[in-house]
Amino acid sequence: MDKRNIVLVGFMGTGKTTIGRLLSAQTGMPLVDMDAMIEARAGKSINAIFAEDGEPHFRKLERDMVRELSARSGQVISTGGGIVLNPDNIADYAKTGLVVCLLASSKTILERVQHDDTRPLLAGDKQDKIVQLLETRRPLYEAIDLKINTDGLAPEDIAARIIDLYHSNNS
Ligand code: S3P
Secondary structure (H helix, E strand, O other): OOOOEEEEEEOOOOOHHHHHHHHHHHHOOOEEEHHHHHHHHHOOOHHHHHHHHOHHHHHHHHHHHHHHHHOOOOOEEEOOHHHHHOHHHHHHHHHHEEEEEEEOOHHHHHHHHOOOOOOHHHOOOHHHHHHHHHHHHHHHHHOOOEEEEOOOOOHHHHHHHHHHHHHHOOO
């Protein structure tokens, strides 16, 4: 039987890529980082895609990639934080994989993204942007069945919990 995907969802800076690497190493399944793949295909950075083509175009590239990846199995998928904006994305991923949402406080998120300028939606006053965006998106992340509050947890512990979930959720 094909191995189900593990799909990591969550706000920017909740550790999706870090945890994805650990899960990939532990399961032997390849890590697919959606943002990195979108950048490679577009031949430009996420910042450049937003600036030159606009956010709606980025969301379309994201949507197309969800369709493509959710049709395959045996992957650890690290998504972009805005994947939850279109409920079809989550519904598609849930058909072939275990979808896990990583949560973190705005304080933890700010610490993680403070010195990183690769996220167009956080340009300007990062703290302000994080608080506002988290507020509007909170219901979308909360709506995902499996959630892990990562505050104060080591990446290895988070990965171990996800592996447990992966083995105990067979549907
Ligand atoms: C976004 C999150 C980013 C990236 C883009 C938009 C968002 O991914 O897809 O900047 O809307 O939350 P990360 O969550 O990996 O930072």
